[in-house]
Amino acid sequence: TSSPLLAPLLTPLEFTILHTLSVAAKSTSYSPYSSFRVGCALLTSSGEYITGANVENASYPVTTCAERVAFCTAIVQGHRGFKAVAVATDTDRPASPCGMCRQCIREFCDLGIPVVMFDGAGGWSVATLEQLLPMSFGPEALGVTAQTGTAVAEKKE
Amino acid sequence: TSSPLLAPLLTPLEFTILHTLSVAAKSTSYSPYSSFRVGCALLTSSGEYITGANVENASYPVTTCAERVAFCTAIVQGHRGFKAVAVATDTDRPASPCGMCRQCIREFCDLGIPVVMFDGAGGWSVATLEQLLPMSFGPEALGVTAQTGTAVAEKKE
Amino acid sequence: TSSPLLAPLLTPLEFTILHTLSVAAKSTSYSPYSSFRVGCALLTSSGEYITGANVENASYPVTTCAERVAFCTAIVQGHRGFKAVAVATDTDRPASPCGMCRQCIREFCDLGIPVVMFDGAGGWSVATLEQLLPMSFGPEALGVTAQTGTAVAEKKE
Amino acid sequence: TSSPLLAPLLTPLEFTILHTLSVAAKSTSYSPYSSFRVGCALLTSSGEYITGANVENASYPVTTCAERVAFCTAIVQGHRGFKAVAVATDTDRPASPCGMCRQCIREFCDLGIPVVMFDGAGGWSVATLEQLLPMSFGPEALGVTAQTGTAVAEKKE
Ligand SMILES: [Zn+2]
Ligand SMILES: [Zn+2]
Ligand SMILES: [Zn+2]
Ligand SMILES: [Zn+2]
Numbered sequence: 001t002s003s004p005l006l007a008p009l010l011t012p013l014e015f016t017i018l019h020t021l022s023v024a025a026k027s028t029s030y031s032p033y034s035s036f037r038v039g040c041a042l043l044t045s046s047g048e049y050i051t052g053a054n055v056e057n058a059s060y061p062v063t064t065c066a067e068r069v070a071f072c073t074a075i076v077q078g079h080r081g082f083k084a085v086a087v088a089t090d091t092d093r094p095a096s097p098c099g100m101c102r103q104c105i106r107e108f109c110d111l112g113i114p115v116v117m118f119d120g121a122g123g124w125s126v127a128t129l130e131q132l133l134p135m136s137f138g139p140e141a142l143g144v145t146a147q148t149g150t151a152v153a154e155k156k157e
Numbered sequence: 158t159s160s161p162l163l164a165p166l167l168t169p170l171e172f173t174i175l176h177t178l179s180v181a182a183k184s185t186s187y188s189p190y191s192s193f194r195v196g197c198a199l200l201t202s203s204g205e206y207i208t209g210a211n212v213e214n215a216s217y218p219v220t221t222c223a224e225r226v227a228f229c230t231a232i233v234q235g236h237r238g239f240k241a242v243a244v245a246t247d248t249d250r251p252a253s254p255c256g257m258c259r260q261c262i263r264e265f266c267d268l269g270i271p272v273v274m275f276d277g278a279g280g281w282s283v284a285t286l287e288q289l290l291p292m293s294f295g296p297e298a299l300g301v302t303a304q305t306g307t308a309v310a311e312k313k314e
Numbered sequence: 315t316s317s318p319l320l321a322p323l324l325t326p327l328e329f330t331i332l333h334t335l336s337v338a339a340k341s342t343s344y345s346p347y348s349s350f351r352v353g354c355a356l357l358t359s360s361g362e363y364i365t366g367a368n369v370e371n372a373s374y375p376v377t378t379c380a381e382r383v384a385f386c387t388a389i390v391q392g393h394r395g396f397k398a399v400a401v402a403t404d405t406d407r408p409a410s411p412c413g414m415c416r417q418c419i420r421e422f423c424d425l426g427i428p429v430v431m432f433d434g435a436g437g438w439s440v441a442t443l444e445q446l447l448p449m450s451f452g453p454e455a456l457g458v459t460a461q462t463g464t465a466v467a468e469k470k471e
Numbered sequence: 472t473s474s475p476l477l478a479p480l481l482t483p484l485e486f487t488i489l490h491t492l493s494v495a496a497k498s499t500s501y502s503p504y505s506s507f508r509v510g511c512a513l514l515t516s517s518g519e520y521i522t523g524a525n526v527e528n529a530s531y532p533v534t535t536c537a538e539r540v541a542f543c544t545a546i547v548q549g550h551r552g553f554k555a556v557a558v559a560t561d562t563d564r565p566a567s568p569c570g571m572c573r574q575c576i577r578e579f580c581d582l583g584i585p586v587v588m589f590d591g592a593g594g595w596s597v598a599t600l601e602q603l604l605p606m607s608f609g610p611e612a613l614g615v616t617a618q619t620g621t622a623v624a625e626k627k628e
C-alpha cells in the first residue's frame with residue numbers, strides 16, 4: 001500500500017477494505033462457462049463500498065463482467081461519484097478490466113480514478129483510468145454532461 | 158390482477174409490490190442517450206424483491222438493460238430461484254424485454270416464470286418466459302446444469 | 315423441404331442453398347472458448363446470399379454471434395430486405411438463435427420471415443421471427459422507421 | 472503521412488487507401504439512434520482491405536460497432552493477420568475506438584498494430600493497440616493461442 005500513485009488517493013484502510021471486498025466478491029461469481037471468477041469492489045465518493053462479480057450466460061455475449069455489475073448496482077442506487085475501483089481474480093498476476101469494462105468506468109469516473117488489480121497470489125498493481133483507456137471517448141462526445149467528478153447524487157431509493 | 162395466468166403464480170399482494178417497485182425503479186435509470194427509462198423488479202423464491210434499471214453508455218453496446226441489472230444484482234447476492242419478473246416503462250402500451258434480456262432470464266428461471274409488463278398509463282400484460290422465448294437455448298446446451306427451479310442458494314454475502 | 319410454413323416462402327432450391335451455405339459457414343467460426351460452431355446464411359430480397367459465423371473473444375461479452383455477423387455484413391453492403399435466415403450448428407437437434415440475435419433479426423426483418431435451423435445430424439426445423447420473438451420491441455418504439463419489408467436498398471459499395 | 476510511428480509500418484499508398492475506404496465506409500452505417508456514423512477499414516497481412524460500419528439496434532446493447540463489423544467480416548473470411556486499423560468519424564477531432572472494440576482488436580492483432588483515426592475535418596491521429604489498451608487481457612489468459620502476428624490463414628471460403 002505504499003504506491004506513490006495511491007498514497008494521495010486512498011488511505012491504507014480504504015485499500016485494505018477494497019482488497020478484502022473484491023476478493024470476497026469472487027465467491028459470488030456465476031461463471032460456469034469460463035470458470036474465470038472476477039470480483040469487483042467500488043468505493044464511492046460518499047464512502048460506501050459496492051461489490052459485484054461476473055455473471056455469465058450460455059449465450060456468451062449476454063455475459064456481464066464484474067465491474068459492470070458493480071457499477072450498474074451503484075448507479076441505480078443513485079451514486080454518481082467514485083473514488084476507486086478494485087478488481088480481484090484467481091490469476092498468478094494481476095488481471096486488468098477488459099476494454100468493455102474500461103468504457104463503463106469511463107462513463108462514470110474521472111480519468112484520474114485508481115483501478116487496483118489484485119491477483120490470486122497476494123500481488124497487486126494499480127493504474128488510473130487514463131492509463132488504462134487513453135484517448136477515450138465518453139458522454140461529452142454525444143452531448144451528454146459527464147457524470148464524473150460530481151458529488152454523490154442524492155440517493156433515489 | 159385477475160389474469161388466469163397469474164392467479165396460481167402470484168398473490169395480489171405480490172403483484173402489487175412488483176408493480177410499485179418496478180415503477181419506482183424507473184426513476185433510478187441512467188438513460189441520457191435514449192431517454193427511455195425502464196425499471197425492473199424480481200421476486201425471488203425466498204420472497205425477496207430485487208430491483209434494477211437500465212444503465213446506458215456513450216458506447217451504446219456497453220449499455221446494460223434494467224432486467225440484466227436486476228438479475229446480476231440478485232445472482233451475486235446468491236439468489237438462484239425466481240418467482241416473477243416485472244418490467245415497467247413510460248410507454249403507452251406494455252413494453253416487453255428485449256431479446257438479450259429474455260436470454261438472461263432464460264439462464265436463471267423456469268420456462269413457466271411470469272413476466273409482467275407495466276406501461277406508463279396503468280395498463281399491463283403478462284407472458285411466461287416460454288411464450289417470450291420459445292425454442293430457447295440455455296445452459297444445458299453447453300453441459301451446464303440449469304440454475305432454474307432450485308431453492309434459493311445460501312446467500313454468500 | 316415440404317414444410318407447409320416454408321412452401322410459400324422459399325423454393326426448394328433456395329432452401330438447399332441456405333442449407334449448404336449455413337453448414338459451410340460453420341467452418342469459418344472463430345470459437346476457441348466455447349468450441350460451439352455456428353454458421354449463418356441470409357437470403358436477401360434481391361436474391362443474394364450472405365454468410366457469417368460466430369466470432370468469440372477472451373472477454374466473453376465481446377463475442378459476436380453468427381447471425382449478427384451475417385446481418386452486419388449485409389447491412390453495410392446496403393441490403394435492407396431479407397427473405398430467410400438459416401442457422402447451422404453441430405448439435406444433435408436444431409439450435410435456435412439466442413435472444414440477442416432474435417432482437418438483431420427484429421431490427422431488419424418482417425415478423426413473418428422464416429428462420430430455418432439445421433442441426434449436425436441432417437435434421438432441421440423452422441419458425442418465423444414472430445414465433446421466436448413474440449410481443450417484440452423494435453425500431454418503431456423509438457420513433458425509427460422499421461427497415462423491414464422494403465425493397466433492397468441501393469447498394470452503397 | 473509523415474508520422475514517425477507510421478513510417479515503418481505503412482506506405483503512403485496504404486495510408487491513403489485506408490483513409491479513403493474508412494471515410495467511404497461511413498456512408499454504409501446504420502445509425503438511426505445515435506446519428507453517429509463510424510466507418511472502419513482494415514489492412515490485412517496479405518494486402519487486402521476489409522471495411523465495416525456501425526450497425527445499431529433499438530435495443531442499444533445489441534449494437535455492433537464499425538470496428539467489430541470489420542473484424543468479424545475479416546475473421547470469417549479466414550484472415551488472421553492484420554497490418555493496420557483505420558477508423559473514420561464525422562467529429563471535429565479524431566475519435567478513438569471504444570473500449571469494447573479495443574478488446575476486439577486485441578483478440579486478433581499484435582500490440583504494435585497502428586490504429587489510425589480520421590476526423591471529419593481532414594485531421595487524423597494514430598496510436599498503437601498497446602497505447603490504446605495497455606496492460607491488456609487476451610486469449611492467452613484463457614489458454615488460447617493468440618491469433619496475432621501469424622501469416623494470413625488459408626482462406627476458408
Ligand atoms: Zn469486462
Ligand atoms: Zn434488454
Ligand atoms: Zn446470438
Ligand atoms: Zn466500439
